[in-house]
Amino acid sequence: MPSTSTILITGCSSGFGLETARYFLDKGWRVIATMRTPRDELLPRSDRLRILPLDVADAASIRRCIESAGPIDALVNNAGIGLLAPMEGIAMDDVRQIFETNTLGTIAMTRAVLPQFRERRAGVVVNVTSSVTLKSLPLLSVYTASKAAVNAFTESLALELEPFSVRVRLVLPGRAPGTSFGANARQRITASGHEAYAGLMKQVFASVQDTSTPITHAKDVVEAVWQAVTDPSAPMRIPAGADAVAVAAGRPAA
Template sequence: MHTVLITGCSSGFGLETARLFLDRGWRVVATMRTPRTDLLPPSGRLRVLALDVTDEASIRAAVEAAGPVDVLVNNAGFGGASPLECTPLAMVRSLFETNTVGLLALTQALLPQFRQRGSGVVVNVTSSVTLKPLPLVGAYRASKAAANALTESLAAEMAPFGVRARLVLPGRAPDTRFVDNARGNMAGLEHEAYADFARSFIASMQQDSTITHARDVAEAVWRAATDPSCPMRIPAGADAEAWAAEAA
């Protein structure tokens, strides 16, 4: 029986991915900063662990408690919206610390067992905003684009050891807590130079009915984890698929 460790399982993509892997017979190590055992159905194949990907001690403790892992799903992350002129550098550092550095730190903690065993998969959930230029999300987009670049290099480095790395690129998902979580990381949207543009852009995005659902992402992660022939980048959701087709 295979084991998957998934970060950011308290809601949204991570929670749905944990449900899917449980439903399909895997052992699941569901991690979150504040563990909650009521979010997933009771199962002898489920462990819920505390994990903050920005804390080295937390990473070490979670990896030790998890034991052997076959697939790592780096899903934990958060967003933000701000014109780059108005984006606090503290916000930029925080975005990169979680979305990029934290992803790499946990990956580094698990790679030795993958490499020594000669098998394993790293699935990094980033974002479809990396597929084309978009305003107001420059810092967030940069943190996810950096994660994409890390993943592609990782895939080249790990291939000789039988370890795979893949990317899942979700689209906009208003039915998850991502948007609510991002509201605490906004700046400059009411600045006199940007307010009209920001309102217009946000309204146009909200009017677009083509969106991503958590299940779309969970299925894409499943494919990345179980199908060695899948592409490096897997768009997840109707909007992400449309953007990927435009970018091709």
């Protein structure tokens, strides 16, 4: 794609989304960075940047965002919610919230841009999921299910859109302890505890925060998204981060 292309990225208030927006700006792209609560100070001023409000779990918010954005060349579905907790300690309302954002939000955003991509016979959708969909871990049953559903959705949709020259790809980050995503997950583990799992929770939480073994950095995810967007020969699944690469290759991550 030429550097004058336009990319829309969800979940840009922090973490992978914010760094991806910065990277594409630096590469000369027009960037539409979306956030539930827009904050102009997060990104450098540029005539190629627009920051728009977006809640991917709200149909009206999606409609307004897409109408305001106008034509785009690439969509990166990055917005997501983390949840690290035993199944018995999770309220069903929380389960629904996870799926509304991680799964249905991704599907709704993708559906919203497909007409323009299909009509132009060009466009790229990149869905950011997780390497936990490749290797099961405890206390992540709901989160993993929400992301695994996106994997299946993406791979099927890619076949559906191939006749229209629209590409659909997956980026699968590994463990990134330093992100705000991890901080949100920590809040949820406290709120969703269950005394029977106290020992397991302590053990898993310590391993999640361990930085002595391979982890994923924002740069890894940004570069994987760049490859997925700009390289037509990129594979369907792109692991991002040393730990994710190891898991995808069937090797121990430590």
